[in-house]
Amino acid sequence: xxxxxxxxxxxSGSIAxxxxxxxxxxxxxxxxxxxSKWLMPAIDSLLTEEGVTPKDIDLFAVGQGPxxxxxxxxxxxxxxxxxxxxxxxxxxxxxLHAMAMNVEASSFKDAPEDGPIDICPVLDARKKEVYAAxxxxxxxxxxxxxxxxxxxxxxxxxxxxxxxxxxxxLFIGGGVDVYGEDVFSDLPGAVMVPxxxxxxxxxxxxxxxLENTDKKMNAAALTPYYLRKSEAEIKKKASA
Numbered sequence: 001x002x003x004x005x006x007x008x009x010x011x012s013g014s015i016a017x018x019x020x021x022x023x024x025x026x027x028x029x030x031x032x033x034x035x036s037k038w039l040m041p042a043i044d045s046l047l048t049e050e051g052v053t054p055k056d057i058d059l060f061a062v063g064q065g066p067x068x069x070x071x072x073x074x075x076x077x078x079x080x081x082x083x084x085x086x087x088x089x090x091x092x093x094x095x096l097h098a099m100a101m102n103v104e105a106s107s108f109k110d111a112p113e114d115g116p117i118d119i120c121p122v123l124d125a126r127k128k129e130v131y132a133a134x135x136x137x138x139x140x141x142x143x144x145x146x147x148x149x150x151x152x153x154x155x156x157x158x159x160x161x162x163x164x165x166x167x168x169x170l171f172i173g174g175g176v177d178v179y180g181e182d183v184f185s186d187l188p189g190a191v192m193v194p195x196x197x198x199x200x201x202x203x204x205x206x207x208x209x210l211e212n213t214d215k216k217m218n219a220a221a222l223t224p225y226y227l228r229k230s231e232a233e234i235k236k237k238a239s240a
Contacts, residue, residue: 002018002056002059003018003019003058003059003060003061003209003210004016004017004043004054004057004060004061005017005018005062005202005203005209006039006043006062006075006078006202006205007098007202008063008071008072008075009065009066009067009068009071009075009123009200010067010071010095010200011068011071012028012029012198012199013029013032013035013038013039013042014026014029014199015042015043015046015202016201016202016205017047017050018203018206020210021207024050025050027046027202028199028201035070035075036074039078040078043078054082054086055086057082057086058088059088059091059209059216060079060082060088060090061090061091061093061208061209062075062076062090062091062092062093062205062222063075063093063098064076064093064094064224065092065094065095065225065227066123066131066150066225067123067131069224076223080222083218083222084219089217089218090217090218090219091209091215091217092217092222093205093208093209093212094148094208094225096131096133097121097144097204097208098200098201098205099121099172099198099204100119100121100135100142100172101201101208102172102199102200102201102204103117103137103193104119104137104141116136116137116138116165117136117138117166117169117170118134118137118145118160118164118165118169118170119135119136119142119169119172120132120133120135120169120172121133121135121172121173122174122179122183123173123174123175124174124175124179125150125175125227125228128152129150129151129152130151130179130183131148131150131175131227132148132151132156133149134146134159134163136165136166145163146159148227149227150228153175153182153183154182154185156183157182157183157184157185161186161187164189168191169187169190169191170193171183171184171191172197173198174198
């Protein structure tokens with residue numbers, strides 16, 4: 001089964017082609033500029049290099065959110081168009097979950113060898129909030145502890161003190177770059193994952209899709225996972 005996976009949830013971008021769980025090729029860049037200009041040429045180049053055509057793809061996988069409203073709309077629109085054109089299913093996955101998997105893959109040097117660690121992906125959600133979740137990594141793999149949420153940084157600190165059990169929390173993502181002082185406040189076990197591990201990788205999107213094959217959907221059913229209303233929707237409601 002050939003899978004084409006993409007993520008455009010932030011300023012970085014990533015695409016990957018796999019044969020089942022085996023990643024044939026992945027392209028991840030931190031300098032995409034405008035996703036609408038970068039994504040389709042990148043997909044065309046990747047497929048051409050691997051000798052694959054869009055009609056050969058059996059499944060499309062995409063980072064469904066949360067993240068940049070504009071980036072998510074662009075990526076999901078393109079995946080929906082491909083899915084519709086070639087009548088192939090789509091699976092949407094959590095971008096925060098895919099980001100947390102970067103730590104699992106990196107064998108982060110500050111992770112203790114004799115016990116689990118907590119991983120908190122954090123993205124800037126604007127409006128003085130962050131998108132965040134909590135995962136626990138141990139010898140059995142990565143387990144979700146807290147669902148994806150939009151939350152104020154200081155409230156996130158309180159939540160992590162309540163839900164975290166490992167004495168060390170690894171933070172990953174641009175949200176901590178913006179709200180670091182608030183997020184780290186009164187959380188002595190906090191460690192920042194290096195910035196080169198922040199971009200969501202499409203290979204992780206592939207693996208999450210394979211873990212959630214029961215969530216296949218058609219193009220019409222896929223929508224971005226924003227977690228909250230857009231600024232346009234808020235203004236429209238206020239003026240109604």
